[in-house]
Amino acid sequence: MAANDSARLYAAETQVAIAAVRRACVLTASVFNKLVKQETLTKDDKSPVTVGDFSAQAVINTILGRTFPDDPIVGEEDAADLRVDSGKALRDRIVQLANETLTAELRPGEKEEWGLGPNHARTADQLLDAIDRGNYDGGPTGRIWTLDPIDGTKGFLRGEQYAVCLALLVDARVELGVIGCPNLPVTASNPFSTRGCIFFAVRGQGAYQLPLDNAFGGERTKLAIPSSTPETLNFLESVEKAHSKLSFNERVGEILGVTRAPTRMDSQAKYCALARGDGGVYLRMPVGSGYKEKIWDHAAGSILIEEAGGVISDGRGEPLDFGLGRLLGENYGIVASGKDVHEKVIAAIKQAKAEEEAQSRS
Numbered sequence: 001m002a003a004n005d006s007a008r009l010y011a012a013e014t015q016v017a018i019a020a021v022r023r024a025c026v027l028t029a030s031v032f033n034k035l036v037k038q039e040t041l042t043k044d045d046k047s048p049v050t051v052g053d054f055s056a057q058a059v060i061n062t063i064l065g066r067t068f069p070d071d072p073i074v075g076e077e078d079a080a081d082l083r084v085d086s087g088k089a090l091r092d093r094i095v096q097l098a099n100e101t102l103t104a105e106l107r108p109g110e111k112e113e114w115g116l117g118p119n120h121a122r123t124a125d126q127l128l129d130a131i132d133r134g135n136y137d138g139g140p141t142g143r144i145w146t147l148d149p150i151d152g153t154k155g156f157l158r159g160e161q162y163a164v165c166l167a168l169l170v171d172a173r174v175e176l177g178v179i180g181c182p183n184l185p186v187t188a189s190n191p192f193s194t195r196g197c198i199f200f201a202v203r204g205q206g207a208y209q210l211p212l213d214n215a216f217g218g219e220r221t222k223l224a225i226p227s228s229t230p231e232t233l234n235f236l237e238s239v240e241k242a243h244s245k246l247s248f249n250e251r252v253g254e255i256l257g258v259t260r261a262p263t264r265m266d267s268q269a270k271y272c273a274l275a276r277g278d279g280g281v282y283l284r285m286p287v288g289s290g291y292k293e294k295i296w297d298h299a300a301g302s303i304l305i306e307e308a309g310g311v312i313s314d315g316r317g318e319p320l321d322f323g324l325g326r327l328l329g330e331n332y333g334i335v336a337s338g339k340d341v342h343e344k345v346i347a348a349i350k351q352a353k354a355e356e357e358a359q360s361r362s
């Protein structure tokens with residue numbers, strides 16, 4: 001960031017968050033190349049978590065704990081499985097990876113007082129406690145960070161898209177969002193371009209893309225969602241069929257006259273793609289399993305969309321509420337798009353829902 005940015009609101013938070021996300025991205029990218037089967041656990045909800053998720057949360061929470069010690073964190077992972085005897089091998093690996101990452105040489109834009117650099121290795125207990133700083137319950141007031149250390153763990157394990165996502169809430173409003181996408185091509189139109197981007201947005205200050213390998217010195221691209229027509233529009237949707245109802249998306253697409261095939265991509269990289277004009281509508285409708293969305297799965301992405309000039313809401317057009325705790329509340333789905341199409345998508349969802357209800361009555 002340029003020197004004259006320091007007077008801006010949340011300048012320090014932005015700089016720390018970008019640095020923390022960048023370090024976590026370097027860690028996860030290197031873990032992927034070395035990941036072995038025993039380094040993945042299955043959580044109670046049957047979803048996977050890897051050494052990459054735990055170590056990335058340890059690194060980011062350690063940096064936040066040092067720079068903003070009074071701020072609570074709502075993070076996806078917790079260290080309970082690492083504190084028991086059976087977690088020793090995993091714990092040792094996480095301590096090694098987190099320390100390698102925290103003690104790497106300072107890069108431009110980073111400061112030693114953040115507890116980074118060769119003299120700043122942590123003990124296992126400090127790193128487990130850092131992971132557990134993420135156990136905060138969330139709520140409607142005050143400053144709260146929310147972290148998804150690897151969003152799209154299934155994509156990460158497949159070698160596809162995933163994202164390191166960090167956001168700052170103030171009185172339940174997202175003020176800052178940073179998303180690191182180690183596998184996303186820098187140039188949207190060229191899938192063979194260099195991979196690795198960081199996206200960030202600050203309330204009222206716009207949304208930007210940075211190169212992951214030169215986050216503080218490289219080119220900073222301002223993002224704006226372009227206007228679209230049914231011919232140029234396409235949907236961005238989950239790869240995992242259990243995460244959103246793809247047949248419903250198809251019907252909504254038909255109602256809107258969308259002709260282009262959907263882009264399926266894991267993680268909040270979808271929000272990043274939308275923010276830079278690579279796809280027209282993020283659509284995630286519930287599969288009906290009673291699942292409730294988590295705040296860390298959407299907080300950073302939501303501000304990126306809004307600051308790129310778009311709109312994000314639930315499937316009824318109501319705003320997302322990040323102040324209810326760790327969850328977003330009742331799941332009515334999520335819709336993000338440019339301003340020009342958002343209302344049309346909501347109307348198409350209403351129609352598709354009505355058709356579905358009529359069909360189930362007959």
Ligand SMILES: Nc1ncnc2c1ncn2[C@@H]1O[C@H](COP(=O)(O)O)[C@@H](OP(=O)(O)O)[C@H]1O
Nearest residue numbers: 150151152153154238239240242243266267291
């Ligand atoms: N039944 C379900 N419905 C919607 N989202 C779900 C889900 N089960 C898991 N998820 C969430 O979907 C996220 C991935 O989203 P996407 O499908 O867009 O890649 C997961 O994040 P993690 O990978 O961080 O656990 C997880 O939180």
Ligand SMILES: [Mg+2]
Nearest residue numbers: 047048076153
């Ligand atoms: Mg998970």
Ligand SMILES: [Mg+2]
Nearest residue numbers: 148151152297
């Ligand atoms: Mg997630």
Ligand SMILES: [Mg+2]
Nearest residue numbers: 076148150151
């Ligand atoms: Mg995750």
